[in-house]
Amino acid sequence: MTKPLTFAVPKGRILDEALPVMARAGIVPEAGFHDKGNRALSFDTVGGDVRIIRVRAFDVATFVAHGAAQAGIVGSDVIEEFAYPELYAPVDLEIGHCRLSVAEPVATAGLPSAATHLRVATKYPNITRRHYEAQGVQAECIKLNGAMELAPSLGLSGRIVDLVSTGRTLKDNGLVETYEIMQVSARLIVNRAALKTDSRVAELVEKFRAVASGTSA
């Protein structure tokens, strides 16, 4: 018997949209996956030799990059933040659309700025640093795991870099989007070494590619 493939999916936002896509590619989690109270992290799939692990989005990338999972689904924001060389993202699943943007208080937005140093609160310090470096600005990034939108009103930072979907959260906190760094959508990711050595990974990529292009059965 060969070991089952491990497929990593993120808790939260993307998962509801990802499940139908996975189903069309033949990956259907066991019933227990949908139990609200179920705190299990690892699940069998229906009739397949695939095991699903459900972890935080940032951890999806880490498990796949290290080959602990052979494939998974994660947002392009996370892929870009880590920039793991071992990680290959061959298929845009066209789900989980949002954008990663700079936002700041309505009061300062649009004012001319000669700042060569600024503080930014973000979950994405690498992307943020690269973004400002390209503009010749040194950004001091304060890493937060959530609640970025509190930072400006509490004086933690003048700006934030965060995911924006409807813009509602920003508005509720007196913030306005001032620059879009990247469009985000969810991708199929695979471990490069696993893709070369395990034909099931290549087959998985083809299945997801067919689903994404609308040519699957």
Next chain:
Amino acid sequence: MTKPLTFAVPKGRILDEALPVMARAGIVPEAGFHDKGNRALSFDTVGGDVRIIRVRAFDVATFVAHGAAQAGIVGSDVIEEFAYPELYAPVDLEIGHCRLSVAEPVATAGLPSAATHLRVATKYPNITRRHYEAQGVQAECIKLNGAMELAPSLGLSGRIVDLVSTGRTLKDNGLVETYEIMQVSARLIVNRAALKTDSRVAELVEKFRAVASGTSA
């Protein structure tokens, strides 16, 4: 009018135990704080000039260290991981007890090891690195935000460093605790600069100290 003090509390594990302690120190959140569906991050308190923010445990330390919150409650694990010099933890609240430990698969635990290099999955890379450095072992830390207990069975790492309370999660995943790095409990933390410049912060420390020593009214 002076600005309200901002008091940061962590989502999750510690909060239920922290609320009665805060109440005895005079900090009672508005009713909306307890609404399950309420996704707000910032709350008024009953009759006080204190505002509560509810953020992730790691972010509690970050907000307080930067003076964006003047005080808060967080586990000693988080304090130790960041080791922010601006952060002062004057009162052990004797709640949220657990321990931070090394765990590994039952199969390898206790075997003699001559390893001078090992991989450890953890949410606490700084504490973990320091722990192994003190033993002359170079530890490659793989930072995970959760689901550490999956790492050994998936081949991500031979060991994990994680919070342990009952040990149930470890057991369910075929792991056993092999070394206790530190005992953990929740502390009152304050920003050092705020403690020097705002007498309300010093008063808050005295109130919590009285509560913790059982001498409060």
